[in-house]
Amino acid sequence: MSDGPVVLVPWPDPETFLPTLPDDTSYATFTVDDHDLPAGADRAEFYVTPYTFATRPHEVMRELPALRAVQLLTAGYEHALPHLPSGVELANAKGVHDASTAELAMALILAGQREIDVDARAMTSGTWVTGTTRALADCTVLLVGAGSIGAALERRLAGFETTVVKVASRARGDLHGPESLITLLPQADVVVLLVPLTEQTRGLMSADALAAMKPGSLLVNVARGPVVDTDALVSACATGHVRAALDVVDPEPLPPDHPLWSTRGVLISPHRGGNSAAFLPRAKRLAATQISRFVAGEPLEHVVATG
16 A cells, blocks of 8 residues: 555455556555454545445544545435534435335335235235235326436336326426425325435424325335334324335334334335345446546535535
8 A cells, every 4th residue: 555545445355346546546445344444544535435324434434534525325325424524525326226226116116006015924824815906007106206216216117007296305397396295195096205314304204294195005115214204104004094115214223023013004124225236336336436536636426515
């Protein structure tokens, strides 16, 4: 390792898949399992964080005195903001998780509508369950969040004979603003949450919003757990007013004795939306692009905050 600037990355042997650095710049590795920083970390100017929501890999930002920019491997960034040093740029992983998260959202929608979770439970007792299920065809799907993941999901919905309605942070074109949500909820058969967690979206699906949903409709959350009022959701599902297919929950991880596990009409996947085989190649491509831009003195893409 040279005595010049350092790029800190979460993968071993970065020279094999990341760009060639200038002669006076080198790589060092800090993985999700590490606690102590590697040699040369005091010269780290660019930090690609490990793919995790754990605290330690983010709090080390404040232990890097030369740090100028941080590249997250998550689309959400609320967990990193409390640790971001003054003057340091923060970029998120916009685009990296689009395919994986949209795929899982589709899987949750289809499983919820066709009651695949009911069939899976029936398999454990060898019970042959018959009867008519809901369909996705002819449904109105309300996408709450119109970013790149929402666009990826809309493309996947295109072949399912649905009507797609979209809510964004502000009204424009065919996008409704957040003020329209409460009037759109009663019209939707499926509501998909795709928003980042902010002060504006925390508790967005409150007891009142859940009550406004069409009876028997499906709430799909691939955003963040706190976007939904968990206690209100348990009540709304327990009465059969709505159903839920959740990749994210609040709290997370969900304790074994939490009522959501056993509430009728609830299907849970353990926050695996972006964590598929499609993730790593896309993450490395993004890191390579951002590192190349950084060492060339070019502006980073997807900057979401500056400390």
